[in-house]
Structure formats: structure tokens, C-alpha cells
Amino acid sequence: MSNSHxxxxxxxxxxxxxxxxGLCVHMCPHHVLVQSERLNRRGFHPAEYVGEGCTGCxxxxxxxxxxxxxxxxxxxxxxx
Amino acid sequence: xxQVDSPTHRGPFxxxxxxxxxxxxxxxxxxxxxxxxxAPQFMKGNEAVVHGALLAGCRCFFGYPITPASEIAHTAxxxxxxxxxxxxxxxxxxxxxxxxxxxxxAGVRCMTASxxxxxSLKQEGISxxxxxxxxxxxxxxTRGGPGLGNIxxxxxxxxxxxxxxGHGNYRLPVLAPASAQEMxxxxxxxxxxxxxxxxxxxxxxxxxxxxxxxxxxxxDAVREIPDKPWSVRGDGATRENLICSIFLDPPxxxxxxxxxxxxxxxxxxxxxxxxLEGHPDPELVLVSYGVVSRIVRGALDxxxxxxxxxxxxxxxxxxxxxxxxxxxxxxxxxxxxxVELSTGQMVEDVRLGVGGAIPVHxxxxxxxxxxxxxxxxxxxxxxxAQAEVLS
Amino acid sequence: xxxxxxxxxxYSTFPRKGGADPEATHYCPGCGHGIIHKLLGEVIDELGVxxxxxxxxxxxxxxxxxxxxxxxxxxxxxxxxxxVATGVKRARPDSxxxxxxxxxxxxAIGGNNILQAANRGENMTVVFVNNAxxxxxxxxxxxxxxxxxxxxxxxxxxxxxxYGSPMRVAELLxxxxxxxxxxxxxxxxxxxxxxxxxxxxKAIKYQMEGKGFSLVEILSQCPTGWKVDPVESLHWVxxxxxxxxxxxxxxxxxxxRPTPPHPADYEPALIDRVIHAGTSANGRxxxxxxxxxxxxxxxxxxxxxxGQGILLLGEMLAKAGxxxxxxxTWLPSYGPEMRGGTANCSVVISxxxxxxxxxxxxNLLLALNRPSLERFEPMMQPGGVVIYDSSLxxxxxxxxxxxxxAIPATKIADELGTAKVANVVMLGACMExxxxxxxxxxxxxxxxxxxxxxxxxxxxxxxxxxxxxxxxAAAPAR
Numbered sequence: 035m036s037n038s039h040x041x042x043x044x045x046x047x048x049x050x051x052x053x054x055x056g057l058c059v060h061m062c063p064h065h066v067l068v069q070s071e072r073l074n075r076r077g078f079h080p081a082e083y084v085g086e087g088c089t090g091c092x093x094x095x096x097x098x099x100x101x102x103x104x105x106x107x108x109x110x111x112x113x114x
Numbered sequence: 115x116x117q118v119d120s121p122t123h124r125g126p127f128x129x130x131x132x133x134x135x136x137x138x139x140x141x142x143x144x145x146x147x148x149x150x151x152x153a154p155q156f157m158k159g160n161e162a163v164v165h166g167a168l169l170a171g172c173r174c175f176f177g178y179p180i181t182p183a184s185e186i187a188h189t190a191x192x193x194x195x196x197x198x199x200x201x202x203x204x205x206x207x208x209x210x211x212x213x214x215x216x217x218x219x220a221g222v223r224c225m226t227a228s229x230x231x232x233x234s235l236k237q238e239g240i241s242x243x244x245x246x247x248x249x250x251x252x253x254x255x256t257r258g259g260p261g262l263g264n265i266x267x268x269x270x271x272x273x274x275x276x277x278x279x280g281h282g283n284y285r286l287p288v289l290a291p292a293s294a295q296e297m298x299x300x301x302x303x304x305x306x307x308x309x310x311x312x313x314x315x316x317x318x319x320x321x322x323x324x325x326x327x328x329x330x331x332x333x334d335a336v337r338e339i340p341d342k343p344w345s346v347r348g349d350g351a352t353r354e355n356l357i358c359s360i361f362l363d364p365p366x367x368x369x370x371x372x373x374x375x376x377x378x379x380x381x382x383x384x385x386x387x388x389x390l391e392g393h394p395d396p397e398l399v400l401v402s403y404g405v406v407s408r409i410v411r412g413a414l415d416x417x418x419x420x421x422x423x424x425x426x427x428x429x430x431x432x433x434x435x436x437x438x439x440x441x442x443x444x445x446x447x448x449x450x451x452x453v454e455l456s457t458g459q460m461v462e463d464v465r466l467g468v469g470g471a472i473p474v475h476x477x478x479x480x481x482x483x484x485x486x487x488x489x490x491x492x493x494x495x496x497x498x499a500q501a502e503v504l505s
Numbered sequence: 506x507x508x509x510x511x512x513x514x515x516y517s518t519f520p521r522k523g524g525a526d527p528e529a530t531h532y533c534p535g536c537g538h539g540i541i542h543k544l545l546g547e548v549i550d551e552l553g554v555x556x557x558x559x560x561x562x563x564x565x566x567x568x569x570x571x572x573x574x575x576x577x578x579x580x581x582x583x584x585x586x587x588x589v590a591t592g593v594k595r596a597r598p599d600s601x602x603x604x605x606x607x608x609x610x611x612x613a614i615g616g617n618n619i620l621q622a623a624n625r626g627e628n629m630t631v632v633f634v635n636n637a638x639x640x641x642x643x644x645x646x647x648x649x650x651x652x653x654x655x656x657x658x659x660x661x662x663x664x665x666x667x668y669g670s671p672m673r674v675a676e677l678l679x680x681x682x683x684x685x686x687x688x689x690x691x692x693x694x695x696x697x698x699x700x701x702x703x704x705x706x707k708a709i710k711y712q713m714e715g716k717g718f719s720l721v722e723i724l725s726q727c728p729t730g731w732k733v734d735p736v737e738s739l740h741w742v743x744x745x746x747x748x749x750x751x752x753x754x755x756x757x758x759x760x761x762r763p764t765p766p767h768p769a770d771y772e773p774a775l776i777d778r779v780i781h782a783g784t785s786a787n788g789r790x791x792x793x794x795x796x797x798x799x800x801x802x803x804x805x806x807x808x809x810x811x812g813q814g815i816l817l818l819g820e821m822l823a824k825a826g827x828x829x830x831x832x833x834t835w836l837p838s839y840g841p842e843m844r845g846g847t848a849n850c851s852v853v854i855s856x857x858x859x860x861x862x863x864x865x866x867x868n869l870l871l872a873l874n875r876p877s878l879e880r881f882e883p884m885m886q887p888g889g890v891v892i893y894d895s896s897l898x899x900x901x902x903x904x905x906x907x908x909x910x911a912i913p914a915t916k917i918a919d920e921l922g923t924a925k926v927a928n929v930v931m932l933g934a935c936m937e938x939x940x941x942x943x944x945x946x947x948x949x950x951x952x953x954x955x956x957x958x959x960x961x962x963x964x965x966x967x968x969x970x971x972x973x974x975x976x977x978a979a980a981p982a983r
Contacts, residue, residue, distance in 0.1 A: 051528060055535035055728075055735035061695055078534070093695040095509035096702075099532055099539020101546070101573060102517055106509040152781045156824055156833075168776055173768035174596055197776050199768045200595045205621035209588035212581070212618075216592020219579045220559070222769050224596070242582045326862055327820060327835040329827050332780060335773035346577035346593070347769075348600020350556040356521065356571050358580035363523065411860030486865045 043090035045083040046105040054078030058094035058104065067094060124372060133469055136445035140438035143385050145303050154329035159297040159319060160185035160227075162330045163253055166301030167225055168193055169332060171339040172251070174200040174224035176213035178232060181265040182321035183255035186227040207232040211239030211252070218248040219357040221345030223305055227253035229321070230271050231262065234279070240314055241280025244374070245359025249308035249342075251301065252286075253317045255324040258481050266482020267321035267405055272459035275318050276432045283371045285378045287385060288316040288432040290403040294328035300430075302333065307385060309340045311377050318432060320455065321482075322405040381434060388436035390443055392418060392425035398498055399444050400426040401464050402453040406485070410453055413490035424494060432460065440467035448501035451475045451494060453485060473501070512546035514555050515573050522572040531569055535735025537692050537725025538567050541634060544702040545603070546574070552709055557601045559593050561586040563615070565607035566640040584615020587622035590629050598765040601712055602629040609639045612648040612672050619678070623718050626683030628762050630708045631720045633674060636727035637746060644730045648672040651745045671749050675722040679755035685711055686719035688754040692726065693739045697752070704754075716759035724750055801831070802855035803939075804864040806881050807931075809873025809894075811848045814928035818871065819850035821932050821950055825939075826854035828946040834862035847876065871931055872898065873914070882907070892934055892975075894927065910934070910978045917970040926967035929954075933971020938979065 045067065052074055058081050059067045066087035074080045081094075090106055098104045157165070163186050167175070175190040187203065194201040200217075204210035210226045217224040228236060233254045243250055256271040258264040273279075276288050287307050289300040297319060304315040346355045361367035392400075392414050402410045407428040417424045427443050429436050444450055449472055452461040461476045468474055475497045479485050511517060519527050532539045549555050555576065562570035564583035571578030577600070581589040586604040594602045604622075611619050611633050619631065638656060639645040645658040649671045653662040663671075679687040686708055690701035701723055708719035724746050726738035733741050803826075807819040816837045823835040836851040851864035868889040872878040875898045882891065887906045895901070895911035896919075902909045912934045918927040929951075936942070942950070951964045 053529070053534035057535055057735055057739075060736045060739070063695065076529075090507065090509075091695070092507065092509040093698070096543065096695070096698050097540060097692075098543070099534075099536050100530060101515040101539070101543060102511045102528070104509070105511075108508065154827070156820075156827055156835075165780055168780055171771055171773070171776075173771065174592070176592065193779065195766070196779050198766050198770060198772065200766060202591070202595060204588065205617055209585070209591075209618055209621065212585040212588035213592035213595070215581070215585075216561075216579070216589035216594075217596035218592070219589070220593045220596035220600070220769075222596045224592070238582060239585070246580075322836065322862075325837055327823065328859070328862075329833065335776035335780070337773050339771055346559050346579055348557045348559045348577055348593070348597045348602070352577055353556055353575065356578045356580070358571065358578070360568065360580055405862075409861045409863060415860065484863055486863075487861060488865070 042109050043088040044107060044109045045088050045094060046107065047081055047083065048102055048104070049080045049082075050075045051100045051103045052078055052080035053100070054080060055099065056081070057097040057099070061093050061097045063091065063093060064089060124369070127372070127375070134438050134441035134467070136441045138438065138442070140386070140436065140442050142387055142436070142439065144387070145299050146306065148302070148333035150331045150333050152332060154331045156327055156329050157294060158185055158325055158327050159291070159294040160255065160324040161189045162294045162298035163227065163301050163317065164189040164193060165330070165332055166298035167251065167305070168197060168199070169335045170302040170305035171223050171336050172199070172225050172305060173222045174214070174217040176202050176204050176210040176217070176224070176226050178204050178207045178210050178228065180229045180232045182257055182324050183227050183229040183232070183253070185324070186253060186255070207235035208238060211236040211243070214250045215239055215243050215246070215248060218243065218250045219246070219346050221342040221347050221352075223249070223309070223339060225251040225253065227255070229255045229257045230259050230268075233271060233274065237274065237280040240286070241282050241284070242359050243314045244280070244284035244286065245282060246357050247312040247374070248314065248357065249312055250314045251304045251308055251317060252314055253301070254319070256318065256320040264482055265321060267323075267455060267484070268480060268482065269320055269404060269406065269455040270459065270480070271318065272432065272454075272456060275316050284374055285433055286314050286316050287311070287381055287434070288318050290318050290430060290432050291323060292404050292407045292428065293323070294326060294330045297323065298330050298332060302336075309342075311381055312344075313377065318404070320405050385431060386434040386436050386439070387430035388439050389428040389430060390425060390439065391428075393423045395423060395446060396425035396443070397423040397448045397501070398494060399440075399447050399450050400424065400453065400494070401429070401440065401450060401460070402426070403429050403432060403460065406453050406455060409485060409487060410490060412487040413494065416487065416491055417494055422494070422498070435463045435467065437463070437467040440464065441469070444468055444472060447472060449473050449475060449497050451477060451497050453477045453490060455479055455484070473504075512543065512550045514546035514549035514558070514575050515542060516575050519572040522569065530573060532566065533729040535726060535728045535738060536566070537636060537723070537727070538634060540692050540698065541632065541701070541723055541725060542570065542573055544698070545632065545705055548702060548706045548709055549576070551706065552713065554601045554709065554713065557599065559597070559600045559602050561590050561593070561602065561604045563606055563610050564641070565610045567605055567607060567634065568641070570605050584610050584613070585618055586610070587615065587618040587627070587631065591622055591625070591627050594627060594629050595765070596768055598628075598767055601709060603709070604629060604631045606631065606633055607640070608633070608635045608637065608647045608649040612674055623678045623720065624681045624683045626685070626717045626760065626762065628712055628715055628717055628765075630712050631718075632705065633720055633722040634725045635674070635722055635750065636725045636730065637671070638727055638730040640727050640730045649674070649750070651749050654745070673750060675720060675755050678720050683718055684720065684756055685717035685759045686721070687756045689722040689724065689750060689752050691724040691742055691747070691752055693742050711759050714759070715762045715764070717762050802853060802857070802859070803869055804867045804886070805852040805854070805869045805871065806849060806864050806867040807852065807871040807873075808847065808849035808877030808881055811846050813848070813873050814925065815848040815873060816850050817954065818928040818932055819852045821954070822935055823852045823854065824950055824953065825936060825942045825946070828942040828950065831856055832859045834859045836862050849877065871935065873927065873931065874898065878902065890938070892931065892938070894931065910938070910975065912971060912974045912978060914971065917974060918967055921963060921966050921970065923963060926963050929964045929967035930971035930974070933968035934975035936968070937972040937975035
């Protein structure tokens with residue numbers, strides 16, 4: 035059950051808006067977000083989704099201080 | 115008003131102040147004609163302000179009690195609710211002007227009134243309102259100062275009202291009534307000007323004009339109030355609107371100030387008002403406003419009866435000051451006598467208008483002491499005698 | 506199945522912000538403001554009030570909230586948002602007014618403004634962002650800075666002896682009767698964030714339902730001001746703020762407000778009806794050609810003790826002149842002196858427009874006590890008339906160039922049952938001597954003093970008494 039549940043959501047980061055504060059990584063209850071080794075356009079290490087394990091709880095969305103920083107939506111089968 | 119408009123960067127402000135050509139006829143504006151179909155009512159200047167405001171479509175009054183302006187709040191508290199308007203006694207003058215800021219932002223005609231110490235407190239909000247281009251009417255019933263001073267009439271708020279008492283580059287139209295009738299009429303005019311130019315407008319009177327009762331012929335209520343598409347009304351049509359006085363980018367703020375300044379130039383050109391009475395070819399020109407102009411009128415009548423060549427100029431707008439009218443009136447005069455209830459505030463503008471061509475004399479009383487007709491008469495004789503010696 | 510996207514109430518890009526980077530907020534990494542904006546935006550969307558919302562953003566880091574909120578926006582002076590919000594809400598009661606304030610703004614410079622708006626029970630919502638520091642101006646002490654906290658203006662840390670304790674706003678406002686909702690929340694974990702959102706939603710719902718004033722205080726991290734990284738800032742809240750600022754609801758007692766007026770609805774006909782009530786149409790002419798003992802213009806001084814009705818006497822004389830079709834002014838001595846000390850007023854009645862309203866040289870003096878007679882007699886014009894209350898003034902005017910008329914006004918009034926109408930006795934005496942106004946104008950004048958039948962009758966008798974006394978007093982002199 036947990037596997038099928040996890041695959042149903044996707045966390046989409048708008049990487050260039052990320053200021054690398056790390057709140058989403060810290061707050062994610064499933065520990066499926068990390069701060070990238072890469073630098074974004076602003077010179078921050080942007081947060082990113084490890085690709086699985088998201089339950090769609092939206093906590094990362096609510097902890098992100100940027101209005102358009104994160105979208106959480108159902109995983110689209112076509113893009114899988 | 116959006117900050118996204120691309121700045122035009124029109125460069126520095128450059129001006130040349132040419133001497134006023136004394137022969138050029140100055141232009142003046144007049145109150146708009148209004149229908150008056152009712153017998154005069156006998157009322158205080160302070161009460162006339164409120165009647166004028168309501169008849170001008172003012173819908174919200176926010177104030178704080180202070181002598182000698184309190185009757186304005188009393189009358190407003192009685193009448194505004196009766197016509198579906200809002201009266202609210204604020205916690206302070208500071209708050210009252212900010213409530214006006216809010217109501218004006220929301221697109222209704224609104225006002226506040228106070229007396230000198232209270233006006234000092236309002237200057238914060240007045241600067242913000244000037245910056246945000248919010249139409250509103252501010253009535254100052256000037257009393258004695260500085261500090262707590264006293265509650266007697268003075269004209270010592272000229273500097274803080276006419277020269278801009280708050281921070282930043284702005285000027286506000288200042289109307290100076292000299293009767294209960296004008297307290298009503300100029301208040302109505304103040305609302306018209308406020309909306310026409312999107313600016314706060316001041317009605318500057320004093321304790322005596324506020325307290326004096328005279329018959330007032332009240333006009334009919336204005337039929338329509340201009341639409342304010344820029345306002346923030348809490349509806350879909352105005353959702354994108356912003357009221358603000360902050361412009362972080364230096365060229366953008368300079369452009370905003372330039373926009374305000376352009377309006378000021380237009381107001382100077384179109385809205386200057388005064389009254390000139392007396393001898394058509396005067397040797398001596400008296401300049402006074404408000405209550406003092408009433409006393410000067412008495413002195414003028416006596417002087418004319420004696421055959422003296424004297425005229426009296428009464429600015430009805432203190433900003434814009436009738437500088438050209440003064441230059442014209444004094445073209446063949448030997449001297450000017452400026453009379454004020456201050457140690458000399460408007461006289462600075464009189465000096466600018468005369469431009470050093472002839473002597474400018476000043477006669478002032480303070481603390482609520484009023485000059486008498488006799489006192490002014492003696493001063494006129496003395497000034498003319500000095501002019502004879504010089505010529 | 507829920508999705509999470511930027512709420513409609515927040516713009517997707519921020520052209521008002523301008524500059525090189527109009528997509529991202531101006532807030533520092535990890536700043537609580539951005540989180541609160543998002544929560545508020547969601548609540549506005551969920552309640553469907555986007556078009557009705559008016560956001561007030563005063564000075565502080567959130568002064569630029571108008572970059573982000575797709576709402577009617579008003580930027581305000583430091584601390585004054587509750588007053589501005591009051592003005593907006595009173596002018597437009599159907600708008601949803603949100604005052605978004607920081608701690609320096611709300612609790613320091615705007616302390617009285619928030620207190621009074623709360624106490625009035627203004628039907629509005631206050632979002633109070635408490636980050637214990639002045640962020641925008643450079644990390645100075647705030648009223649809510651915890652004890653010991655080092656700021657740029659308390660380099661050794663806040664000391665109780667110097668600055669007192671941090672101010673607890675949610676607790677402070679809760680006891681005020683005007684407050685419907687006062688609660689404190691934090692952004693330290695998912696649970697508290699959701700509670701914060703629920704509180705915001707409740708507060709705006711109360712406003713929609715006309716249920717009064719709400720304050721939602723939010724402990725918000727300021728990593729830059731606190732000089733910690735964003736994740737540490739969450740611990741900083743827990744360690745330094747929660748003890749001082751306990752989370753919880755301090756009051757939740759919604760109170761239905763009465764239906765407010767809608768001043769934007771303008772009815773000129775109603776204004777005319779109210780303002781012109783009681784005034785007849787124009788066209789009142791002179792009643793007759795009166796014979797007057799003094800020529801126009803009349804410069805009248807009426808003077809006596811405070812409480813004798815001096816100002817009213819003067820006003821009635823002015824109205825009598827007005828009824829006669831003459832130009833008049835009435836000018837009182839005003840202020841503290843009218844309550845207890847002496848009172849006097851100037852009245853000018855003229856057949857040409859009145860210039861100077863100040864009577865320096867009266868030609869008619871109405872003296873109701875001795876000090877008044879002594880004060881004004883020397884100022885009188887030669888040939889002037891003095892009417893004095895001979896029941897209170899034993900020696901009349903001493904100048905030989907004045908006509909003195911003694912009226913025992915207080916005695917006559919007292920015999921009518923109340924000394925209070927002595928001023929009306931004097932009025933009657935004046936009317937007799939001035940020969941105006943006409944008979945038909947007299948009763949309307951008395952009615953303008955009081956319509957109370959008993960009082961009106963007393964005034965009629967007093968007026969009559971004064972007129973008779975004046976006839977008696979003047980007759981031998983002629």
C-alpha cells in the first residue's frame with residue numbers, strides 16, 4: 035500500500051525561486067526532500083525532491099516562504 | 115497609481131523666477147456658482163464648515179476634540195449620522211488624520227478638523243496623504259501658540275499650513291475664509307479642489323472666525339460626486355489599485371515628486387483667489403487675511419472717508435499666494451502694510467510679491483490680542499508719513 | 506485529493522517590486538513573512554473574498570506586502586494601520602480589511618492605535634507578525650524582544666531595568682470587550698502552521714459575519730535579524746520565545762456588531778432635507794420702519810457673569826436684527842472663561858454688510874453686573890446707550906455723554922419665578938428701545954431659545970416685563 039501511495043504525488047520545485055533556506059527539507063515528515071549540491075541562478079543550493087515517498091501532505095508547500103516556490107500535485111502517470 | 119510605469123527621467127528641476135510684471139493683469143478663480151434657495155441660517159463659522167461639508171457630499175468625519183474647533187466635531191457628530199454618514203471621534207489627532215487617509219483611499223469624500231496643536235500632530239498623516247495623492251479636507255481653527263499657548267485666535271499656523279508642515283516636497287491649497295458664509299463656501303470649494311487635483315486641501319481659519327455667528331446662506335447639496343477609479347473600495351473593479359507613498363527607486367520618486375509639482379504649477383495658474391477693495395490708485399496697500407481682514411476693512415473705510423488713497427488686498431488662497439495680484443495692486447504704491455495675528459509669517463510672501471520695490475511694513479498682534487481699527491489707522495498714517503520722507 | 510499551488514490571492518510575478526528580480530520576494534531566506542503571506546492568501550481564496558479584500562501594510566519588512574497580494578492595497582504610515590483600516594472599513598463596510606503589522610509597528614509606535622481599534626471592536630482582522638526585532642530598519646530592540654536579547658540598540662542584551670519585559674500583545678488585548686478573537690501561534694512545525702492558518706480563517710470569517718475585531722499574533726522567525734540560519738531560527742523560537750509568548754487562544758467570543766451605515770451611498774435629496782430643515786424659502790423683507798434711539802450700525806457689547814445667559818442675549822439680539830433684514834455678526838468670548846467667570850459678546854447690527862465684527866467702541870452696552878459696567882463704560886462711543894441691570898448694579902454709568910437706562914432685570918425675573926430669565930428681560934428692554942423686531946418675529950425668537958411650553962411662557966412674560974420697564978425708564982428722559 036505504501037508504495038502505491040507514494041507514487042501518487044510529485045513535489046515540483048521552481049528551482050530559481052529557491053533561496054536555499056532548507057525549511058522544507060527540515061519539516062518534511064517523510065524526509066524525501068534534500069538540498070542539492072548544485073547552485074541555482076541566485077547562488078543558493080536549491081531544495082529538491084528525491085523522487086519518491088511524497089504523501090502529498092503539503093507541509094513543504096506551506097513552509098516555503100516563496101509564493102510560487104513549490105507545487106505539490108498528483109503524480110501524472112504519463113510523465114512517470 | 116502603480117510603480118510599474120516606466121520612469122520618464124526628465125532630468126533636474128529648473129526654474130527661473132522672473133520679476134512679476136506689475137502691469138500684467140493677474141488671473142483669479144472664483145467659487146463656482148451654486149443654487150441657494152433657502153433663507154440664511156444664523157450659525158457659527160465652525161458650524162458652517164460642517165454644513166458646507168455635508169452639502170459638498172462629505173460622508174465621513176474623523177476628529178478629536180480641541181478648543182476652539184470643537185463645535186465642528188459637535189455639529190458633525192449630530193449631522194453626519196443623520197444623513198447616513200460616519201462620525202467617529204478618534205483616539206488622537208494622529209489617528210484621526212489616518213482614518214481620513216483610509217476613508218479617502220476607499221473613495222469617499224472625508225475630512226478632519228482641529229486647532230493648531232492638533233494640526234501639528236496631523237502633519238504626519240498630511241505628508242503621507244500628500245504623497246499618496248489623497249483628496250481630503252483639513253480644517254484648522256488656529257489658536258495661540260507655541261506649545262499649548264491659549265485658545266484665543268492667532269494666525270501663527272501660516273507657516274505650518276502654507277509652507278508645508280510635514281516632511282517632503284509638497285504644497286497644499288490653503289483657503290482662508292473671513293466670514294461664516296465663507297467657512298461654508300470655502301469648505302465646499304475645498305472638496306471640489308481636493309478631487310480635481312487629488313490632493314489634501316486646507317481650510318485655514320482662526321478661533322474668532324470659527325466662533326463668530328453670522329447669517330449663512332446655504333447652497334443646495336452637490337448632485338454628483340466625481341468617480342474615483344483609482345480608489346480601493348474592496349470590490350473587483352478596484353482590486354488592482356494601490357495607494358502608496360513609498361517609491362524606493364530614486365528616479366521613480368523624483369518622477370513622482372515631479373508629477374506632484376506639475377499639479378502644483380497648474381493649481382498656481384488656475385486656482386489663485388483674492389479680493390481687492392478700496393482706492394483704484396492706491397499709495398498704500400494693506401494686506402491681510404481671515405479675521406484681520408475684517409478689522410482692516412473697518413480701518414480702510416475710515417481712511418477712504420478721510421480721502422486717503424488706500425486699498426486692501428485680501429488673499430483668499432494663501433497657497434497659491436496672489437503674488438501677481440499684489441504686484442499689480444502695488445504698481446504705483448509707496449508702501450505696503452501687512453497686518454497679521456503673528457510676529458510676521460504671511461509678510462514673507464508679501465515681501466516676495468513686492469520684490470523689494472517698495473517698503474513692506476508689518477503690524478502684528480499675538481496671543482489673542484487683536485489689532486484695533488484705531489491702531490491700524492495710526493499705523494497707516496505713520497507708514498505714509500515715512501514714505502513721504504523717503505520720496 | 507488535495508493539490509498545493511500558489512493561492513490566487515498572491516501574484517505570480519511582482520512587477521510592483523521591479524528591479525532585476527521580479528519573480529522572487531524581497532524577504533530573506535527562511536523569513537516567516539513569506540509563509541504567513543501564503544497562509545493568508547490561501548484563506549482569502551478559500552473564503553472567496555479576494556475581490557473584497559483590502560490589505561493595509563504599514564512600515565516594517567512587510568510594508569511591501571502590496572508587491573505580493575492580489576488585493577486592494579493601501580500602504581500606511583508606521584504604526585497607523587489600525588487607524589487607516591478603521592477609515593476604510595467605516596467607509597466601505599462590505600470590504601474585508603486586513604491590517605498586517607509587525608511588532609515595532611503594532612506594539613511600539615502604533616501601540617495606542619491598535620489598543621483603541623481593538624477596544625472599539627472595529628470589524629477588522631489584524632495579523633500581528635511578532636519576530637521580536639526591527640527587521641527592516643536594522644535589527645533594533647522591539648517591545649517584544651526577549652530579555653537578554655542582543656540587538657543593535659541593546660548590544661549588551663535587553664535588561665528589565667532598562668526596558669521592562671517583552672510585551673505580550675495577545676494577552677494584553679484579550680480582556681478588552683471589543684475584542685472577539687485573540688490568539689497566538691507559531692510557524693515552528695507543521696501542526697502549528699496549520700493552526701495558524703485555521704486562526705486566520707476564523708478571524709476573517711468573523712469579519713465577514715460582522716463579528717468584530719480579531720488579532721492573530723504569529724511568532725515568526727527572522728533568521729537575518731537573529732543571526733542564525735533558517736532551520737536554527739525555528740529552534741530559536743522554541744528556546745527564546747515560547748516561554749515568554751505561550752501559544753494559545755486567549756479569547757474567542759465573537760460578538761455580533763450592529764449593521765453599519767454605508768456612507769458611500771450618497772443621497773443629495775436627504776442631505777438637503779436635513780440641512781435645510783426649518784428654514785423657509787428666501788424672500789423675507791423688512792417689516793416696518795423702526796425708530797431707533799441709536800443709529801446703525803449698532804456695536805453692542807453684552808457682558809455679565811458666566812451663567813447669566815449673556816451669550817444667548819447677544820445671539821437673540823443678532824437674530825432680531827437678522828429678522829429685521831439687517832446684516833449681523835455675533836462674537837462670543839469663548840473657552841474656560843465662559844464657565845464660571847465673566848462672559849461677554851460683541852454684536853454688530855448694520856444696514857450694510859458687517860466688516861469688523863469686533864466691537865471695540867460700543868454704542869450700546871448691556872451690563873448685567875458691576876465689573877462689566879466698569880470695564881466697558883470707558884470704551885463707549887460718546888452718545889452711546891447703557892442698559893444696566895439696576896437690581897445688581899447700584900451705581901449707574903458716571904459719564905455724562907451716555908444715556909443710561911436702568912432695568913431691574915434680575916428683580917423682574919425673580920418675581921416671575923426664576924432669575925434665569927433676567928437675560929430675556931434685558932432682551933425685551935432692548936427690543937423696546939430699538940423698536941425691532943416686529944411683533945410677529947418675537948415669538949419665533951423666543952421659541953428658538955426653548956420650545957418647552959413652561960419655559961416659553963416664562964420667556965414671554967420676561968420679554969414683556971423688560972419692554973414695560975424700558976418704556977417706564979425711558980419715558981422721563983425724553
